[in-house]
Amino acid sequence: MREEGVLKPASATIRDVARHAAVSVASVSRALNGHSNVHPDTRARVLASAKSLGYVPHAGARSLSLARSHAIGVVLPDLHGEFFSEIVRGMDREAGAHGYHLLLSNMHADAELAAQAMRSMRGRVDGLIVMAPQIDATGLDEALPAGIPTMLINSPDSTGRGAMRVDNRAGIDAIVRHLLASGRRALVHVAGPAGNIDARERREGFLAAMARHAPGQPSRVIEGNFREEAGERAVATLLDEGEAVDGIVAANDMMALGALQALREAGLDVPDAVAVTGFDDVPLARYMGLTTVRVHLADMGARAVARLIDALEHPSDRPGGDTEWLTPTLVVRTTTTERTDP
Amino acid sequence: MREEGVLKPASATIRDVARHAAVSVASVSRALNGHSNVHPDTRARVLASAKSLGYVPHAGARSLSLARSHAIGVVLPDLHGEFFSEIVRGMDREAGAHGYHLLLSNMHADAELAAQAMRSMRGRVDGLIVMAPQIDATGLDEALPAGIPTMLINSPDSTGRGAMRVDNRAGIDAIVRHLLASGRRALVHVAGPAGNIDARERREGFLAAMARHAPGQPSRVIEGNFREEAGERAVATLLDEGEAVDGIVAANDMMALGALQALREAGLDVPDAVAVTGFDDVPLARYMGLTTVRVHLADMGARAVARLIDALEHPSDRPGGDTEWLTPTLVVRTTTTERTDP
DNA sequence: CCGTCGTCTGTAACCGGTTACATAGACGCG
DNA sequence: CGCGTCTATGTAACCGGTTACAGACGACGG
CATH class of the missing domain: 3.40.50.2300 (Response regulator)
Incomplete structure (x- = not known):
């Protein structure tokens, strides 16, 4: 039994806005999404109603009907400190710049858990970035869900997937x-x-x-x-x-x-x-x-995201199933040569 | 070894499974979710069909109808290296242990962008963890969305929200x-x-x-x-x-x-x-x-997640709007005392 | 033999958005 | 005046799940 002392701040839905503005939900949707075929007066009324009701669109519902979530799933092994943060930060920067979110899921060396993690992302991400250096090629192929664009980082090759590899x-x-x-x-x-x-x-x-x-x-x-x-x-x-x-x-x-x-x-x-x-x-x-x-871990993460988003937004292009190699650069410091004062 | 007969690119839905198993979608749902009132034969047939079709539930649809996403939104400032990774790792560990995902969103010092980031999470997360040390109390109160459980980390107090603070x-x-x-x-x-x-x-x-x-x-x-x-x-x-x-x-x-x-x-x-x-x-x-x-950054992140999940799963309990203080411990090393060999 | 109950199943109405399609006016023109 | 066009809007069917409710069926007691 729901006994709400005060009025419940339950979020407004698009239908609440429609009622408040005395228009249909279709018009509200069109007005809020900036479609052209909406009368200026109607648009103004809708925007006013939305603001006064504190309406915030429900991203889950939106992505269900659009079949687009603007989220990228990230499946990483149990990485240590800097390695983890550098990669994730690069990804986050790039994803944010394109209006995408990152959905994180750690995985513990086990291929079965990895498969589990990837499956649980179906329907909430548009694409997947997987780093699985410790899984062999066939195990990875079995674990990777079909039908969702995927970029691999430092993982065994999997046919038809894009990949980033360090040389x-x-x-x-x-x-x-x-x-x-x-x-x-x-x-x-x-x-x-x-x-x-x-x-x-x-x-x-x-x-x-x-x-x-x-x-x-x-x-x-x-x-x-x-x-x-x-x-x-x-x-x-x-x-x-x-x-x-x-x-x-x-x-x-x-x-x-x-x-x-x-x-x-x-x-x-x-x-x-x-x-x-x-x-x-x-x-x-x-x-x-x-x-x-x-x-350049951050760049690698960023590049993986950039390529994935590109593949998501231009599916017409070739599947992008090639491997991009990053060549690391030598950095000489004092553990191999005498210190020379800068 | 499995034969790839017809390659079906589109993922199977629950209705496909229902048709294949010659039952209704309701029975499929019940069978897959382990409800008790399903005949063993039916359950077996459903499971077999699901497996043979490679069915994976659509998390987005599921969370829409359940009004539960099992995801936690994380909004952090633009943190540097270790700080970021330690906190996120602690959160990830705890979230994973409870079957939750982390949805990341970086934010750049600006309160307006922070508000934007939080709004865009409506409908895709069950709760929010916000770290906003650079925003003042009133700005934070305005940015925080109402009606969604929130834990604050090292942020100004906001009435009614739980918080973690370093002393x-x-x-x-x-x-x-x-x-x-x-x-x-x-x-x-x-x-x-x-x-x-x-x-x-x-x-x-x-x-x-x-x-x-x-x-x-x-x-x-x-x-x-x-x-x-x-x-x-x-x-x-x-x-x-x-x-x-x-x-x-x-x-x-x-x-x-x-x-x-x-x-x-x-x-x-x-x-x-x-x-x-x-x-x-x-x-x-x-x-x-x-x-x-x-x-103990990782512990702070983990604790924040633990408290949030607790609040999500036992909403009957008190709103958990208290502040938990972490007392840091002094670690003496060689920049203040002579090195004494360990 | 009939009413009741319990078990199992199906139908359809949600969740909160988007949008194809239909339609109502306004307008221009022969 | 009748007709075609164009614009703005509403209706309702989706997206893919969950579940309240109702119905079918068999067992059981009176």
Whole structure:
């Protein structure tokens, strides 16, 4: 039983406005949406009524009848700090500029949960941006809902979808060349988690770069998981084994920072004794003087949104199913070269 | 392995399922939503049809008829890096755990745009989380849509809304006491932007703490804007004037880091010559050894979501219009005390 | 054998917008 | 004066779900 002491501030509907302005709902709709075939007097009356009733259109109803929600679903893995914020911020900026909203849904490595998350977005988003580096190609294909425009970021290829990819091999190649050029020879790669596509490409890129630019040199890989502690553990392992190392190529910045800290705590000078490099160029890297390659995460997110919106608003164009590669740029800082005063 | 016979691009609706299973839409709806009054045979037939058609319920339509969207609108100012990601992550975690989505909308300092953003969420979210530290109380009251449950974060009070607030005065008080206890006397506060409620409270907190704990000491305030450069500029100003200073109390971490860098470039030792403190404890602060107060941003976001969802699902309870204060905790690092090996 | 009850199902009216189509006037013209 | 055109408006059918209500049917008790 509804016992409302005061009058309930239930939002006005378009029919309330129509009644108040003594016109039909069609005229209200036309007036509010700026259609041309509305008499100026009618439009004025409608606008006045809408304002006086505090009418705000019901976006849900609107998108149901238009089959257009002006929202973009974003499905990301459980990302850490800066990585997450940079990407989302780039997306948000671009989406906002085009009048779109972002509907977020995190997903935990599991492909089944990812599929679940994507399904639950049917009917509330116009398109999807999916980042699933840890899911294999067939798993991804099964999880992706059909019939909704989708952009993939750093995920396995899926036929017919647009994609944004970081050129991991080129990035690692630049790192390796830089280290070799500065005289380092005994390089070790601290890899990312198995099953992650970026981690895999960086590992392969490392081995390929070594084979190409320093044939004959041994190239070692230590397993990691993209987390800071993995970098520390990798250094501990190397020290335990007493192996000669003068360069550590981490698969991402956080592991590089872990390694950096462990090296310094062990009394080894960076970069004199050992050089350290990362990957991604999170903001933290600049503060810590970490040499790395810059990915421009925000731009990648923004670009993904821009392409998706373009595909949404010009469906006539080709399906946009191509992959755009972003080439990361080398950023040399003090973990590989002496500080030179600016 | 499934054969792709006829490729049906348009998604199936509940009526398609009903036709396929030779039942009414009502039965399909009941079967899929687990109502009890459905014959087991019917339910099985419906589920089979739904699966074979690849049916996924249309969330938009569903929320229209249920007047429930299971989405929470999030309106944030244009936040920087870690601050943004920490809060959003906390919210996302909590929302996901309760089966809610987050609908993001950035807003640029302008109150009018904020109002716009909130209005555009009518009908697609069940509740709103708003963080508007830069809008004054009356502006906020006008912008907030009526009739939708709202939680405020670090915003001016608005009657009848729940709120989460950081106890800025307590945080600054702890900082000031810590500095005074370590023998510093000539403290300077680098303030945040005018109009920002957190900035204002921290400034007032600084003056109050100085008056209380070090009466007679001069207490100076330099204007800033929460950005790194403002910290650098503040130091430049102090050096120009040749004023004696042994402690800089920045209104947030980024300005503290800017000041830290400027001091070191000027050849002044931190903490020996000058101590530096921040506010927020962004992850970066730990790496830079910055003494600060920790706000637990993620927890604040999560708590805001939890309270909002609670209010949504138990509307019978009291309107939840009270303010929850989070007391930040002092984190002492090397910018105020000598490094002692851990 | 009939009335009652409980279980299962279908019809149709919502939710709050948009818009195709029909229609009513106003106007111009032969 | 009759007819075609054009403009402004209203009616009602959507969009894709949920659910109140009513009806069909079988079981059960009297």
